[in-house]
Amino acid sequence: MKYTIKNIVELLDKYNVEYHCEGKTDAGFDGFCPLNRLKDNSLTWVRNADNLNVDELNQHHNLVLIAEKGASIPNASFSIFYVPNAHRTFFRIVQELFAEMDPEIKLPQIASTAVVETEKFGEALYVGHHTIIEKSVKLGNHVTILNNVTIQGNVTIGDYTTIESGTVIGACGFGHYWDEDEHPIDVPHFGGVVIGNHVKIGAGNTISRGCLADTVIEDYVKTDNLVHIAHNDYIKYGAMLTACVEISGSTTVGKNAWLAPGTAVREGIELGDDIYTGIGTVITKSQPAGKVVVGVPAKVLRDRKKDEH
Amino acid sequence: MKYTIKNIVELLDKYNVEYHCEGKTDAGFDGFCPLNRLKDNSLTWVRNADNLNVDELNQHHNLVLIAEKGASIPNASFSIFYVPNAHRTFFRIVQELFAEMDPEIKLPQIASTAVVETEKFGEALYVGHHTIIEKSVKLGNHVTILNNVTIQGNVTIGDYTTIESGTVIGACGFGHYWDEDEHPIDVPHFGGVVIGNHVKIGAGNTISRGCLADTVIEDYVKTDNLVHIAHNDYIKYGAMLTACVEISGSTTVGKNAWLAPGTAVREGIELGDDIYTGIGTVITKSQPAGKVVVGVPAKVLRDRKKDEH
Amino acid sequence: MKYTIKNIVELLDKYNVEYHCEGKTDAGFDGFCPLNRLKDNSLTWVRNADNLNVDELNQHHNLVLIAEKGASIPNASFSIFYVPNAHRTFFRIVQELFAEMDPEIKLPQIASTAVVETEKFGEALYVGHHTIIEKSVKLGNHVTILNNVTIQGNVTIGDYTTIESGTVIGACGFGHYWDEDEHPIDVPHFGGVVIGNHVKIGAGNTISRGCLADTVIEDYVKTDNLVHIAHNDYIKYGAMLTACVEISGSTTVGKNAWLAPGTAVREGIELGDDIYTGIGTVITKSQPAGKVVVGVPAKVLRDRKKDEH
Numbered sequence: 049m050k051y052t053i054k055n056i057v058e059l060l061d062k063y064n065v066e067y068h069c070e071g072k073t074d075a076g077f078d079g080f081c082p083l084n085r086l087k088d089n090s091l092t093w094v095r096n097a098d099n100l101n102v103d104e105l106n107q108h109h110n111l112v113l114i115a116e117k118g119a120s121i122p123n124a125s126f127s128i129f130y131v132p133n134a135h136r137t138f139f140r141i142v143q144e145l146f147a148e149m150d151p152e153i154k155l156p157q158i159a160s161t162a163v164v165e166t167e168k169f170g171e172a173l174y175v176g177h178h179t180i181i182e183k184s185v186k187l188g189n190h191v192t193i194l195n196n197v198t199i200q201g202n203v204t205i206g207d208y209t210t211i212e213s214g215t216v217i218g219a220c221g222f223g224h225y226w227d228e229d230e231h232p233i234d235v236p237h238f239g240g241v242v243i244g245n246h247v248k249i250g251a252g253n254t255i256s257r258g259c260l261a262d263t264v265i266e267d268y269v270k271t272d273n274l275v276h277i278a279h280n281d282y283i284k285y286g287a288m289l290t291a292c293v294e295i296s297g298s299t300t301v302g303k304n305a306w307l308a309p310g311t312a313v314r315e316g317i318e319l320g321d322d323i324y325t326g327i328g329t330v331i332t333k334s335q336p337a338g339k340v341v342v343g344v345p346a347k348v349l350r351d352r353k354k355d356e357h
Numbered sequence: 358m359k360y361t362i363k364n365i366v367e368l369l370d371k372y373n374v375e376y377h378c379e380g381k382t383d384a385g386f387d388g389f390c391p392l393n394r395l396k397d398n399s400l401t402w403v404r405n406a407d408n409l410n411v412d413e414l415n416q417h418h419n420l421v422l423i424a425e426k427g428a429s430i431p432n433a434s435f436s437i438f439y440v441p442n443a444h445r446t447f448f449r450i451v452q453e454l455f456a457e458m459d460p461e462i463k464l465p466q467i468a469s470t471a472v473v474e475t476e477k478f479g480e481a482l483y484v485g486h487h488t489i490i491e492k493s494v495k496l497g498n499h500v501t502i503l504n505n506v507t508i509q510g511n512v513t514i515g516d517y518t519t520i521e522s523g524t525v526i527g528a529c530g531f532g533h534y535w536d537e538d539e540h541p542i543d544v545p546h547f548g549g550v551v552i553g554n555h556v557k558i559g560a561g562n563t564i565s566r567g568c569l570a571d572t573v574i575e576d577y578v579k580t581d582n583l584v585h586i587a588h589n590d591y592i593k594y595g596a597m598l599t600a601c602v603e604i605s606g607s608t609t610v611g612k613n614a615w616l617a618p619g620t621a622v623r624e625g626i627e628l629g630d631d632i633y634t635g636i637g638t639v640i641t642k643s644q645p646a647g648k649v650v651v652g653v654p655a656k657v658l659r660d661r662k663k664d665e666h
Numbered sequence: 667m668k669y670t671i672k673n674i675v676e677l678l679d680k681y682n683v684e685y686h687c688e689g690k691t692d693a694g695f696d697g698f699c700p701l702n703r704l705k706d707n708s709l710t711w712v713r714n715a716d717n718l719n720v721d722e723l724n725q726h727h728n729l730v731l732i733a734e735k736g737a738s739i740p741n742a743s744f745s746i747f748y749v750p751n752a753h754r755t756f757f758r759i760v761q762e763l764f765a766e767m768d769p770e771i772k773l774p775q776i777a778s779t780a781v782v783e784t785e786k787f788g789e790a791l792y793v794g795h796h797t798i799i800e801k802s803v804k805l806g807n808h809v810t811i812l813n814n815v816t817i818q819g820n821v822t823i824g825d826y827t828t829i830e831s832g833t834v835i836g837a838c839g840f841g842h843y844w845d846e847d848e849h850p851i852d853v854p855h856f857g858g859v860v861i862g863n864h865v866k867i868g869a870g871n872t873i874s875r876g877c878l879a880d881t882v883i884e885d886y887v888k889t890d891n892l893v894h895i896a897h898n899d900y901i902k903y904g905a906m907l908t909a910c911v912e913i914s915g916s917t918t919v920g921k922n923a924w925l926a927p928g929t930a931v932r933e934g935i936e937l938g939d940d941i942y943t944g945i946g947t948v949i950t951k952s953q954p955a956g957k958v959v960v961g962v963p964a965k966v967l968r969d970r971k972k973d974e975h
Contacts, residue, residue, distance in 0.1 A: 080547070082569040082589070092569075136534035139544050142569075150545045151493075151510040151566070152529055161472055161489075163779055163795045177472045177489035178505070180779075180795035180813045184769070195489045195507040196525070196796070198813040198831040198869075201769040213507040214525040214563070216814070216832040219869035220770055222890035222908060224975075225754040232886055232904060234866055235757050236768045238698070248543055251507075251528035252563040252585075254832070254870040254891035254909075257769070260700040260710075260760075268541055272531035273563035274585050274603075276870075276892050276909045276927075280700070286541060290531060291563075291585045292603040292621065294892075294910040294927050296945070309585075309603050310621035310639065312910065312928035312946045327605070328621045328639030328653055330928065330946030344653050344946055344962050357533075389856070391878040391898070401878075445843040448853050451878075459854045460802075460819040460875070461838055470781055470798075486781045486798035487814070504798045504816040505834070522816040523834040523872070557852055560816075560837035561872040561894075577850055581840035582872035583894050583912075595850060599840060600872075600894045601912040601930065618894075618912050619930035619948065636914070637930045637948030637962055653962050666842075 049076025049089060049110070051145055053127060056091075056112065059141050060131065068117070068130040075110050075127040080142050086111070091145075093138035097121050114138040152210075154192055176213065185218075188245065201257050202240025206267070209243060212251040217241055221256040221263075221279025221297060235259060237279055244268070250275060250291070272309075284321070288357070302337060306357055324352040358385025358398060358419070360454055362436060365400075365421065368450050369440065377426070377439040384419050384436040389451050395420070400454075402447035406430050423447040461519075463501060485522065494527075497554065510566050511549025515576065518552060521560040526550055530565040530572075530588025530606060544568060546588055553577070559584060559600070581618075593630070597666075611646060615666055633661040667694025667707060667728070669763055671745060674709075674730065677759050678749065686735070686748040693728050693745040698760050704729070709763075711756035715739050732756040770828075772810060794831065803836075806863065819875050820858025824885070827861060830869040835859055839874040839881075839897025839915060853877060855897055862886070868893060868909070890927075902939070906975070920955060924975055942970040 053075055060067050081090040083100075088109040094100050097119035105111055111126040116134045131137045147153060154174045158164055162175040165182050170189030175181065179197040188207035193199070197211050201218035211217065223235035239258025244267035249255070253271055256279040257263055264282045271277075271289040278297035283289070287305040294312040295301060301313070302321035310328045313319065320337025325346065332345040339348045340356075362384055369376050390399040392409075397418040403409050406428035414420055420435040425443045440446045456462060463483045467473055471484040474491050479498030484490065488506040497516035502508070506520050510527035520526065532544035548567025553576035558564070562580055565588045566572055573591045580586075580598040587606040592598070596614040604610060605624035612630040619637045622628065629646025634655065641654040648657045649665075671693055678685050699708040701718075706727040712718050715737035723729055729744040734752045749755045765771060772792045776782055780793040783800050788807030793799065797815040806825035811817070815829050819836035829835065841853035857876025862885035867873070871889055874897045875881055882900045889895075889907040896915035901907070905923040913919060914933035921939040928946045931937065938955025943964065950963040957966045958974075 080569050085570040133534075136536070139534055142547070143545050146545075146547060149547050151527075151547075152543070152545060159472075161470070161487075161779070161796075163777075176507075176509075178470075178487045178779075178796045178814065194528075195509060196487065196505055196523075196814055196832075198794075200794075200813060200831065212525070212528045213509065214505075214523065214528075214561075214814075214832065216830070216869040216891075218769075219812075219830045219832075219891060220866075222868065222888070224888060224906070225751075225757055226973075227754070231864070232888060232906070234770070234888070236761050236764075236770060238760070238764065238767050238769075246540070248529075250531065250563070251525040251565075252561060252583075252832075252870060254868070256869075256891065260698050261703040270531070270533060270541060270543070272585075272587075273525075273528060273565065274583060274870075274892060276890075278890075278909060286539075288533070288541070291587060291605065292601070292910070296909065296927050309605050309623075310619075310928075314927075314945050327623050327641060332945060355535075389878050394879040442843075445845070448843055448851075451856070452854050455854075455856065458856050460836075460856075461852070461854060468781075470779070470796075485816075485818075487779075487796045503837075504818060505796065505814055505832075521834070521837045522818065523814075523832065523837075523870075555849070557838075559840065559872070560834040560874075561870060561892075579840070579842060579850060579852070581894075581896075582834075582837060582874065583870075583892060595848075597842070597850070600896060600914065601910070618914050618932075636932050636950060664844075 050078045051091075052076045053112070055145065056129060056141060059144055060129070060137070063137070063140060065131050065137055066117075069127070070121075070130070071124055071127045073127065075112050077110055077112050080146065091138070091142065093134050094119075095135065114141070159195075170207070182218075184240075194251075202262075203243070203257070204240065205243045206245035206247065208245055209247040209249075211249045212253075212273070214251050215249055215253040215255070217243075217249070217253075217255045218257045219254055221259055223259060223279070223297070239263065239279070241265070244285075253277070256297075266303075278315070322352055324356060359387045360400075361385045362421070364454065365438060365450060368453055369438070369446070372446070372449060374440050374446055375426075378436070379430075379439070380433055380436045382436065384421050386419055386421050389455065400447070400451065402443050403428075404444065423450070468504075479516070491527075493549075503560075511571075512552070512566070513549065514552045515554035515556065517554055518556040518558075520558045521562075521582070523560050524558055524562040524564070526552075526558070526562075526564045527566045528563055530568055532568060532588070532606070548572065548588070550574070553594075562586070565606075575612075587624070631661055633665060668696045669709075670694045671730070673763065674747060674759060677762055678747070678755070681755070681758060683749050683755055684735075687745070688739075688748070689742055689745045691745065693730050695728055695730050698764065709756070709760065711752050712737075713753065732759070777813075788825070800836075802858075812869075820880075821861070821875070822858065823861045824863035824865065826863055827865040827867075829867045830871075830891070832869050833867055833871040833873070835861075835867070835871075835873045836875045837872055839877055841877060841897070841915070857881065857897070859883070862903075871895070874915075884921075896933070940970055942974060 081087040093114040156172040158175045159177040163180045166185045169187035172190045174192040176195035192210040194213040198216045224232040243265045250273040255277045266285040268286040272291040280298040282300040284303040296315035300318045308327040313331045318334040326342035330344040390396040402423040465481040467484045468486040472489045475494045478496035481499045483501040485504035501519040503522040507525045533541040552574045559582040564586045575594040577595040581600040589607040591609040593612040603621040609627045617636040622640045627643040635651035639653040699705040711732040774790040776793045777795040781798045784803045787805035790808045792810040794813035804822045810828040812831040816834045839855045842850040861883045868891040873895045884903040886904040890909040898916040900918040902921040912930040918936045926945040931949045936952040944960035948962040
């Protein structure tokens with residue numbers, strides 16, 4: 049076996065995680081697995097042990113389970129570590145032990161087919177294939193930009209930020225006036241996009257530049273795939289925009305917001321900090337901080353619970 | 358004329374299609390057209406002859422109509438073939454007679470600007486321009502990957518599968534834990550994407566790799582454009598995901614499912630085989646097999662009819 | 667200061683705009699700003715002066731405000747021009763005075779990494795990096811195609827049309843028949859895409875080619891990002907498709923339609939001219955001209971007002 053119980057104990061000590069260990073103490077493991085695709089010789093974890101199928105786990109060899117402190121798992125013939133925050137602890141352990149298997153970890157490199165016109169970038173830059181970064185772009189340190197990405201216009205990206213493949217940052221926003229012949233004329237978009245530190249932008253996103261000022265995405269914002277962020281939007285610290293979220297122009301999304309998949313938000317409104325939406329929510333007016341809002345059109349359902357994600 | 362009634366008869370015999378022919382027997386045709394944009398000298402077809410505007414067809418020269426067996430089209434001055442499954446029969450005939458006009462049919466080729474890092478691919482591979490296929494990818498035989506596509510990480514693609522332009526396969530999934538300072542940290546995604554045979558993935562799709570195991574797309578799955586398939590999803594045999602469908606993480610979509618445009622599906626749930634949704638359906642919990650579900654949130658409306666697409 | 671009141675007066679005269687000027691007449695300005703991010707020495711504008719925070723504007727130096735004719739803004743210590751159509755007038759002035767800052771204005775150029783296979787294009791073509799334009803494509807004059815764009819199959823694009831980055835035009839439409847073994851077989855798509863003059867297609871769009879005839883997008887159509895236009899669709903003159911709009915196959919969108927973000931439209935239906943939808947509207951059947959329709963499924967709410975955008 050590549051790893052043993054001892055390796056886990058060392059990491060728990062390193063992170064000052066209090067733990068209680070039960071069961072087989074000489075277990076070893078080569079890899080990891082989720083509960084619904086169990087493999088022998090693996091580390092796994094459970095969020096809520098009440099629903100655990102112990103018999104199924106017992107049929108596998110050399111399983112090591114990370115479970116929540118306070119849970120009770122009787123009749124187990126495998127190893128169990130009870131810890132606070134099992135989710136975080138499990139992923140920290142696999143990140144440490146299996147780092148070389150993580151496709152996200154890249155050596156700094158600019159791919160041969162990438163076009164990097166800017167000279168303003170920091171250390172440890174990674175740029176994937178067929179990506180274009182225009183001259184007017186500024187990049188911080190430890191920036192990772194994957195494949196087939198377009199970054200155009202006045203875009204600034206902070207440190208430790210990652211842009212997934214196929215995303216377009218800095219496209220023209222959507223706005224028009226009508227001339228004397230009733231033809232729609234595109235409003236010019238002079239603004240840029242300012243993206244903070246530790247941000248992750250998913251694949252296939254479109255982030256439009258601002259009209260007269262910048263579109264802003266603060267530190268620790270995370271977006272999933274196919275998210276649209278429009279001109280002049282202001283996405284605050286730590287907001288999470290899941291897949292297929294649409295934020296119309298000149299809208300503010302509050303700190304630590306969690307917008308469920310397919311949430312669409314009208315232009316020019318303000319979502320308070322810590323707002324949380326259900327899947328497919330359509331928001332047509334400003335919403336207060338700290339609420340769960342659901343439906344079409346969205347209504348406040350209740351207060352958001354602490355740590356509700 | 359390029360083709361005559363005789364060419365149709367030969368193909369119907371080849372495919373063992375029983376038919377009944379009425380009207381002009383010496384008609385010829387050069388091309389094809391849909392009913393709402395009729396052209397002279399064309400082959401066309403009708404799904405439901407009850408609504409057919411016979412007078413309009415009579416005004417065109419040399420029309421040949423494929424209609425459903427059992428239909429009745431009186432007063433027609435054009436040629437009519439009555440066959441079982443007119444839709445299938447019509448498209449088989451045009452596929453055979455006009456194959457050289459089909460942009461989908463490509464000679465094997467790797468475009469000069471494509472980056473194919475993998476050495477694991479079968480015969481008759483087509484790769485379009487500005488596509489990147491990373492070293493860790495495995496491709497079967499007769500795989501077609503069009504333009505500006507990104508395939509990254511541990512992705513396996515089966516035989517006779519096509520990936521349309523602008524799609525990203527193998528992007529990181531969306532998941533986080535929060536560290537002691539309440540900063541969101543990206544959960545590592547070690548899994549890959551396994552795609553079966555005879556699959557077609559549309560343009561601008563994003564398919565995320567799994568977290569601890571693979572995202573799976575079985576044989577004969579078909580997706581339209583701008584579809585999102587998340588980490589750990591399991592899309593079963595023959596499922597049809599139409600445009601702008603969003604499948605959240607760790608969700609199963611049953612065999613031969615038909616998800617209408619804009620359907621969004623919550624994470625961690627299970628949709629039974631043969632499920633069918635209406636446009637814009639938002640599914641918040643698991644759904645039984647064989648049902649039509651509609652609405653926000655989705656409710657079962659009725660049983661799905663045989664051959665309802 | 668770079669510009670003064672005099673420069674504005676000259677432009678208003680050039681465009682035959684009647685105006686009334688109040689306040690400081692020797693103001694100068696270097697740039698522009700929106701009302702919610704005021705900067706000294708700037709030109710700005712207001713849509714509805716009733717909600718204007720005059721005290722806040724008074725605290726900035728050298729502001730010049732464009733306001734609607736007939737509005738009243740007492741106690742202002744800054745310069746004000748009252749004009750008809752303040753929105754149009756403001757953007758015309760900034761377009762004229764600050765043209766060199768507009769990233770949209772490009773010199774004709776084909777980027778070194780672009781692949782332009784077609785020889786059928788007019789004057790003043792701009793093609794960005796990693797874009798592929800296949801041999802069968804025809805482009806008019808003054809066409810701008812940005813980065814990582816795919817244009818494949820029989821696509822025609824008219825004069826003064828712009829395609830934003832990451833968009834795919836000419837992908838195969840979504841349609842199938844089932845063979846005798848119940849396998850889904852892709853229906854061939856022989857049609858192309860015909861795009862008119864003065865069209866703007868946003869970033870990350872997917873526009874599928876037609877099946878037996880063409881997908882058509884008429885003059886002055888404008889799409890925002892992540893819009894899907896399916897096979898055989900017919901989008902009429904001046905229609906506006908905002909972000910994440912989904913138009914299913916064989917559907918017609920009427921002239922000067924305004925479809926709000928996230929609107930999804932069922933296949934094979936017809937939306938009348940001047941239709942206007944609310945955000946997240948799901949349209950399941952044809953809709954009459956000139957109406958505002960909202961909801962899931964969509965219902966007519968009222969008549970659309972003149973100039974309602």
